[in-house]
Amino acid sequence: MNCAVIQFAGSGGDGDCYHVCKNILGQPVEYIFHKETFAAQDFDLIILPGGASHGDYLRPGALAARSKVIKSVIDAANAGKYILGIGNGFQILLEAGLLPGTMLINKDLKFYSEDIFVRVENNATPFTNLYKNGEVIRLTVACKYGNYYADKKTMEQLKTQNKIVLTYCDINGNAAEASNPLGSMENIAAIANQEGNILGLMPHPERCAEEILGNTDGIRMFQSILQYVEGGKIHDCSRRS
C-alpha cells in the first residue's frame, strides 16, 4: 500500500502518521508538501494529518483547504483512493467540501486533550472493517474545534445512509452527555462520504497504535485500510516498533 502524508503549512501530526505507516504498518510512505501536486495513481492512501494548519486562523482548516495540493487530493478522491482526515485533517476535508458539515469550538470553549471512548457504528467501511459493530474502543482526542455540527437535512442523510462511523460514548458504549466532552452533534466522532472512500475523524488513531504508548486500539484502523487495499490479507503488526 502506497501512503502519502500531506504536510500543510502548520501541520503537527504529519510525523506521527508517517511513523505509523512506515514503522508500524511497514508500508512505503511519502510526505507531500502543500505547495506540490501529485498523481492519483501514485498512492492508495492519502492522510491529512492533525495539527493547526495556518494557526487555525479564520476557521480551522479553511486556509489549508485552499492549498495547491488540495486539487490533487480531490482528484485522488474522485479516483476512488482512500482519504483519511484526522483532527485538523478532518476539518480540512469539511472546509474543502469533501465531507458534509462543519466544526464548532468545543462546548466549554477550551482545548480538550484526553483519552475518550468511541463506539463503532459502521464497520462496513475500508477504515473500520477490523472492528466489530458496537465495539467500544479508546482513542485520544486533542482539539479545540471538535464540536461537529450539520444542518437537519445533512444529519438525516448521514443517518439514513449509515455514514456516521464512530460516536463518543462511555466505557460501556452508552452515549451519555458526559462522554461527549466536545459537544458534538449526535456524539459524532467520525463520518464517511457517500462513496465510503473518505473518512474524517476527530480522535487520533495514529497516537494509539503502540504498546509502549499504552494503547493499540487505533492501529486496526490503519490495518483495515491495508487489508482493503491488499485484498483480504490481514497484517498483524501491532507489536512492531
Add this chain to the structure above:
Amino acid sequence: MTAREEAKKLGLTDLEFDEILKILGREPNYLELSLYSVMWSEHCSYKNSKPVLKRFPTQGPQVLQGPGENAGIVDIGDNLAVAMKVESHNHPSAVDPYQGAATGAGGMIRDIFTMGARPIALLNSLRFGCLCDDRTQYLFEEAVAGIGDYGNAMGIPTVGGEVYFDDSYKENPLVNAMCVGIIKHDKIVRGKAAGVGNSVMVVGAATGRDGMHGASFASGELSDDNPDQGSPMQVGDPFKEKQLMEACLELLQNDWVVGVQDMGAAGVVSSTCETAARAGSGIELDVALVPQRDKDMKPHEIMISESQERMLVIVEKGHEDDVKKIFKKWDLDAVKFGTVTDDGMLRILENGKVVGEVPAASLAEGVPIVKRESKRPVYMDKLQIDFSKIPVTDDLNEVLFKLLDSPNIASKAIVYRQFDQTIGTNTVVAPGSDAAVIRIKGTKKGIAVSVDGNGYYCYLDPYEGGKQIVAEAARNLVVSGAKPLALTDGLNFGNPEKPEVYYQFEKCVDGISEVSKKLNIPVISGNVSFYNEGKFSAVYPTPIVGMVGVLDDVNKHCTMNFKKQGDLVVLLGENTDELGGSTYLQEVLNITAGPAPRLDIELEKKVQTCCLKAIELGLVNSAHDVVQGGLAVALAECCIAGNLGFSGEIETDLRPDTLLFGEGQSRIILSLPEENLSVLNKLAKEIGVKTSVLGFVKSGGLNIQVKQREQVVGKIEVSTERIAEIWNNAIKRRIEK
C-alpha cells in the same frame, strides 16, 4: 536634557553612565544609551545575580553545553543529546496573562531549536494567588489558555508541570516555561558571529513597535505607571513560529551556517552583540534593511524591539540566497542586514550612514556587577513554634479530605487537559504521575522530565528549600525509573535591592548547588527573574528546577498508581518527627510555621539509588514519593490513580498527625508482589536504607491505623470513590462557582 539625565530616565545608574563614558571615551547618543539601558538591565545582564550564579556546579562528563548559550545540552548516549532550559515570563503575564504566557512558551521553544534541537516536550511551572480571588481566576485561566494554545499550535506536547496557589503571588503571578529538545551530538549549533565578511541575516517575522523596553520592564517592580516608550507587551504568533522552527531546523542541516541566535529580550541588539562577543568579533549592520511592520521606526526602536518569532542567522558569505530559498519555502522573510567584522564594534547604520557605534562585548558583558547586600530576614526566626502545644486533631478523615481539596494538592487535570500531551507519539507517561516519560524513537531509550518548586519551604528556610527542590526533582525522575542527568533552573525572587530578598536568593542558590553537586546533577542552563513584587508584597522566593533523566530501556519505566490487589506496600526511608512547613499546618490549621523539612543528602542519595535499582530489577509495580500532604496523601494518590485501595497498620512513636501529614523528606512508597520483598530488603540493606511494610493494596478504600505500642491512636477510613471525587473536583468547583 543632558545625556546623564536621559540615561537615568532609561533606568541606567550614575555609576553605569560613568562606565559608558569610560568605554566610549565620549558621550553616548540616544540610540547608544538605549542599547546600554536594555543590555545592562537585570533581565539581560544578570548584573545582580552573576557572582552568586557562579556557585552552581556546571561541569560533568555528561555536559555538552553548560550555561551561557541559548540552552544547555546534556548527553544521553548513542550520539544523542537533550537540550533544555527554563525561562520566566512573569511581568508580561501579570499584565496580559494570555499573551504573556504564550510568548513565554514561544521564546523558550526558540531557545531550543536555535541550538539545532527539535523540541519534543514542553513543561510549565505556574504560581497564582488564592483561587478565591476573581482576578486570580482570570489570570489563571488566561495564562493556561495562552501557554496551551501556543504549544498546541506548534505541535509540541506539554507533558508536565506544576501549579501552586498562594496569596504571595496575587499581584505578581509566576509563569515559567520549560522546553526540551533532542539533537545529535554533531548537529549542535552555537550562537557565534564568527568569520570576517560573513553575512548577518534576520529571518522570520517583521519588526514592529511591540515589546519596546520589555527587558527593562521585566527588571523593575510592577506598577500602574505606564512608561511612554511604546508597549512593553509582545504578541505571539505560534503559526509563524512553527514555520520558523521548520525553516531553521532545515537550515541548520547545512555546514555553511556559522551561528544562530534567538531574537528574544532586547531583540536585534542582544542577538548581535552576544553572538559577536562570543566569537570576539564585531558586526556592522544597517537598520533600514530590517523588514518593518510599523511606519517610521527610529533606529533605536528597531534595535530594541521585542517583536516575536524572529531569529538572527550568520552564514558564510555567498550563501544568502540558499537561506532565502529555505525560508521562502516556509513563507518567511530572510534578509541580510549586516556583516561580521574584526574590530569588535557593533556599528549601526541607517541607510548607509553611521548612527551609533559601541564595542559589542561592552554591551554583552561589560555591565558593572552590582554587589548587593544580604541580610537574614527577621521573619524567619518568628516562624518557629512549639508543636507540642498544637492539639492532635481527632478527625483524621476530615484532615485528609481538606488536604485533598487543597488546590495545591488536588488534581491539576483541569489544567493539563488543555494541553496536547501526546502529539509526536512519544509520550509514554503523560501528566499526572511524578514525572513525564518520553521515548526516543529509533532507540530503546527514554527520558523522564519534571519541573518542581516549593516557594513555601524556601520562604521558611531558603537554604533547606533550595536543597529540597533538587532532591524532589531527582526523586520524581527516579520513581519513574530514570537516572537524573542535569538540571535547568528558573529563579524567581522579589527586588534584589532589598537585603532580605537578596539573602533568600543567595541561600536558595547555595541549597540548589549543594544537592546538585552531591547528586552529580549539574546546572546547565537557567534564568533569573527579580523584581517580582507588587504594591503590597513580594512573592515567596520561588526557585524552580527542571530536570532530565535517562532510561536505558524505556519499557522499564514506572508509575505511581497501585496496580494489583494483594501487592505489598513498602516505605523506603523513614518517617520523621517533622510537622513544620506542612500543608496540614498551613492550610488545615492556618499556621504558617517552620522549620521546613530538613534534607539529609546522604540519606536521599541512598533512597534514590535503592529505588532506581529496584525499578531496574523489575521488583516493583509502582513508586511514588512522599511530598505535600505527607504519607496519607501520597497513599491516597496511589489509590486514586490506580482506582484501588490500601489497608495497613503503622506502628510509630510519632503523633498520628505528624506521621500521616508531616512532610519529612527522602521517602518513597513502593508496591510490589510479596515474593519480591526479600530481594528488595536485601538490596536496601546493602545500600543502607530502611524499609518498612506499611500494608497491602486492596480494592475500594483507604484504611490506615496508626498504633503506638499496639494501641490504635488514630485512623483513616475512607472510600477511594470519595477521596477521588474531592481530589478531582477541588479546582473545578472553585472556578465554576
